[in-house]
Amino acid sequence: MVAVPELLDRKLLFVTGKGGVGKTTISAGLALLCASRGKRTLVCEMDAKGDLASSFEVAPTSFEEREVAPNLWAMSMDPEASLRQYLALQLRLPRAAGLGPVTRMFDFVASAAPGVREIVSVGKLCWEVRERHYDMVVVDAVASGHVIGQLSAPQAINSLVQVGLVRQQTGWMLDILSDPSTCGAVMVATPEEMPVTETIELIGSLERETTVALAGVIVNRVLPELFGTREEQVFEALSAPGATGHLSAALGGEATPLLDAARWMVKTRRSRADHLGRLREALGDRGGALLVYVPYLFLRSYGLRATRQVASALSAELES
């Protein structure tokens, strides 16, 4: 697989996709994998919902990076703190300059001005890359609807703001974001109708509206394939009354629901395969190099154990 070494060889990965598809789980898994391969890794949760901390079973993350595993640091984005850090670095403003209300007002203005808020957040991550503080920065980015705004912020700023510090930032950030060997976007999708449709649309917008390259498409929660063709024939034969009756007698109770559960799984997987087909088709001949599959994890709860399993599933996929 071509994309493999490439994916982990980059320095800055934005992991995005429809809400709830597994962006945080995959980001955590990717970061853990990089760290276990000896890379000094930073993982950042953009929407600060606290799910990233649960993935590592640590106390809530904050804007200050904290080591959560060997080689692995975690943080969550806080635009206000980021702006504060930025102003301190760029304007050399003393901390006492009443920045509290200032940042709140700034935030207010920034929500109207496309790109200002985004450039402060994305800028912080690019800065970590530029200063070579980490070998890899994995960003658990915002969901589909908002990520394009984040990644296209430098262009938006360029077209709206003629002078000022924000404008001066766009140049070097664009250099980092636009270099496919440094930075890339990773789409997470589940093999279902809406997530696949949204992913296809998102790839389109990514390529039209931003300079960030598509680095990978991770299909998460792939249901297991229970039977090959020959097993399927056996399964059908087992479903005949005689065979099922024999099983029921041997097990001391109805065996039919055990067969029903398998049929349910096969049917559900099959309806999802259609959507996967659509995704593959949309990627064309790039599909082979970009697609990565992560199995559905049948676990009681999702914490560090799930993160480890995702990391090892990714590791296996990226090597094959």
Next chain:
Amino acid sequence: MEALVASKEIVVVCGPGGVGKTTVAAALASMSACHQGGKVLVVTVDPARRLSQALGLGRVHSGGANRVPPEAFAAAGVTPRGELWAEMLDTKSSWDALVSRHAPDGATARRILDNSLYKNISERFVQSHDYIAVERLFELHSEGNYDLIVVDTPPTRNAVDFLLAPERMAEFFSSRLLKLLTVPYRSRLADTAARPFYYVADRVLGTKFLEDITEFFILFQTLSEGFVQRAKEVERLLADRRTTFVVVSSLETVPVREAEAFLRLLPTRGLHAGGLVLNRVLPSYMLDAALATRAEELSARAGALASELCSAGGPLAGYDPSLVERVLEELGSNFDNVTVVAKRETAQRSELSGLQAVVADVPELGEDVHDLGGVLDVGRYVWS
């Protein structure tokens, strides 16, 4: 559910993203049209392509409501007592209409609509999708053309945003920050509190850009009175006894957490939760403990059972015993897997049902809902 819907004029279907809000909204509306009659409207937001086709809506906004043709019901094998209408919400044009309605005059409206910042505002500011959805609901309800309106809510990142939208809209216009921004440039220098802000903003954004923003907000402020007034009316309508909220959730961890927060918030806002619909749940037999034991046994005894089945005169005589053994093991471990998920779902269910009575379970159908027949299938689960 049938009784609930019968006594209401507005049903707001809400909940976390991707759980099936649009599907359940369509299902409720079509069941009501079928069994209760009258004129029923479902207002949807961004439906899945195949669902919108099922309702006779194109991908592109066609302006206003379309009637779902009786032939579509006939094809699904039912004769509705009433009429089902469907409308797709178009945020951009609804915003434009709102601005035009509240602007003091046509020229101001045009200046706002043409401002380069307006597009950005209408797309992202103060949960505009959410606000537009409730605002459109208000308009439809006051026109009085329908016996029942079922509203699907937008895929917000956070379900509560939808409820807070009117309030935030009102707050926005009365905020001190807006006032600071819209004071004339010269008198700013006199305002000591705001001075550091202008200093920083000038340095960071450049004076020209700051002026553009200020100009926009000054224009936008002319809409204030109309907007605030309207937002209050919209809030009243949501809290009215004739309105009910049906919360939809799946039993996955993330949606359940969000649905929980939502259910807690509803009463604090004086809003009425009418029921909870759990969608895409696993069939209940997957929870059966006796079956789980049988599945374990099946895996453990797969070899012996396979030889029995494949022996001469056995039901699978002629099949390869090792192949049969593999299939039996797979059957056992598959059941084991689904049991893990089913158990987790049970735990999630008890969290939610403590907050609100579950009125319906809709099983994971194993395929997408893509025609009116599929919508009605979901409807039958929701209705009973």
